[in-house]
Amino acid sequence: MRNTARGLLAGLVTGLAASGVLLGVPPAMAATVGPVTDDIGVVRIAKGAPIQIGGYWVLSGPDTALGLDERRGVEIAMKDAGDSLLGHPLKLVAEDDGCNAEGGQTAATKLAANPQIVIVLGPACSSSNTPAAPILWQAGITDIDTAATAPALTAANRKPEYDGLVRTVFSDADQGKADAAYIFNVLKARRAVAMHDGSPYAQQLAAVFAANFKQLGGEVLSTEAVAPTDVDMHPVLTRIASEKPDVLYLPMFIAATAQILRQAKDTSGLEHTHMFGGSSLAAADFIEAAGPAVVGFQIGYPDLSPEAMGQGYPKFVEEYKKAYGEGPISGFHANAYDAATMAFKAIQAVAKTDDAGNLYIGRKALRDAVFATKFEGIAGPVACDPHGQCSQLKAAVFEFTSADPKTYGIGKNPKKVYPPSH
């Protein structure tokens, strides 16, 4: 009988704790383990045991190259650190998030369930980052985002459940503005249709673009939407053709964008409409998927030319080629490398070793150290504002020059067309 009552009480306490978790803030469980006291928890790594770094990216499906490229950036950073930190080997625990919300949730839950995960890097997609970051932060884990660019993730009014998220990649608040300026000032387009696929990335970027384009004096005829898995784009394109836009702004992912490019070619009324896409499209798979329709297609993209990148970038590209037998397969490897570097620096700043050689890392302390880390990254300077934005955009425009996927290479195909090199 007493046992039952105790069981009930335990159930109630667990329930209460769970409801605290629902609030999205890490449960206040000030802990003292070894020499470290921390507000939300301490990771203890036994002598000789590896420091486990979590990672989650899109590693399957049409957008694989985007995520795999970032994972490689992290792997190279680990190699550069000698695969060890503070006398412990480094171990990457990478999950696939499929570039969607469900995948992000699953990946984050798996990582959060592993108490040995010190910090998490990734993801590539805002769709997965949006639900994942709060799950990680509930477990007290800091997440350094390597390529998810949705403005809301580091907006000044973001919710406390995102307190554990920083990113070493630019915000689309800047990308949308730069794209609008290029399309209005350089292409001289005045009538635009924006398009998204319902993902936080595309939806927010299309909205930022539309607002900036209107501000410049352009007209946004409509904002259209499709599903990322849609294949028959003819009806929506016919609808867009009836509005006679100068430019179609479509910052979406590979499968849907490729369908739109191909099918726009045989939609009457779109012959003179300029197509402009986003940074998730710089991949050989996109050239394969879009076929001949890709030639002349432009994307707004961070400037990856050596003069725009940080100092270590050319050396990094050499290492990349040596390790994987090919040049970078997408655009955010350098941001991922910087994210890993940032994590290592922060861990070094807060970790404490006891006499027996065990390592202790306070979770709250680590989060604060990440926010305070400043250095020259290979993608440019890294320094965080109070909302976790640690990198700035150097905008450029790239254009695809060939339909042969083998010619892919950032700088060659797609080739930088703006700003003009000097």
Place this chain on the structure above:
Amino acid sequence: MSATTLTLRRFNAVDVILWLLRIGVLLIVVIGTLATLIKARYTIAQWLDFVMFGLTIGSIYAQIALGYTMVYGVLRLINFAHGDIVMTGAFAGYFAAAGFDRSGLLESRPVLAMAGILLVAVLTSTCIAVLTERIAYRPFRRVQGLAPLICAIGVSFFLEQTFRGLFGSSVKSYPDPSWLRAAFVVFGFRIPRVDVLVIGLALVFMALLYMVVQRTRMGTAMRAVAEDAEAAALMGIDVNRVIVFTFMLGGVMAGIAGVFYAFLYKQVYFFMGFTPGIKAFGAAVLGGIGSIPGAMLGGFFLGMVESVGPTLFLDGIGIPAPYQLRDLIAFTLLIMVLIFRPQGILGERMARKRA
């Protein structure tokens, strides 16, 4: 007495809600359509385009739906792996098409090349369909409950992940021969050749299938098994052979549909069969599951609603980005049809059995 009143009242509440739903949807459809037509934003040519797009995707849904409906007819099993069998056909066709493209045969001898691609695709999808039946479904034949359905979902995952493992998870692109890119011009309206080809060949193949089912001995046996498997067995019909034959027919249609689908939308990857599979299943239910003409009609209906619906119904009432709601519209109409006719458009009344 009081119990009867209570039951009546409960039925009334449900009825009222259902009627309100019907009236609401009908109002949106009617007002939206009128408003769109009055606005006159689209030209006749554009409307014709919408219809052609709808018929094209509809003919593909129809062919896939046939596989669902035939298997349901003889086995009362919803073969959830059917969409993935379409994918296997599209993949096999891809390797043939890429080969023909490299050798130049696809450009110079279109008919021969297409026949070759279709043959490879159909052989693959048929073999896989028959193997699925033999290995996965037959052991579950006499099992009651949900086990066969769960098994079908398992087969679906198995096929997807196997193809992912074998050929990677990236998108492969069908070749785009020049003869397929051209368009016919009829009375000043431009109709893409690929659409005509897909719709025309789909109609031919579906007519052939209908003939097989209606006119051959095997087709008659199939219909007999669908009506009453035990009685058919007592009449000397080899039920196992009939079931294998049904899976073969479904596999053939799946292979053809896979190749057409891939020539229209170019991209093949391991997960491509899922969405068209679900839609075609919806089409089969819409037409009346178990009915072959019903599956064809349901496919075309769903394709048309998807293509024309968002513009026709929603443009007029000023809803932005209507194509985001494409699936919502299609499946709302599906539910509406089922509220009015639970057995589907051409389905047979089940009421007699229930009574």
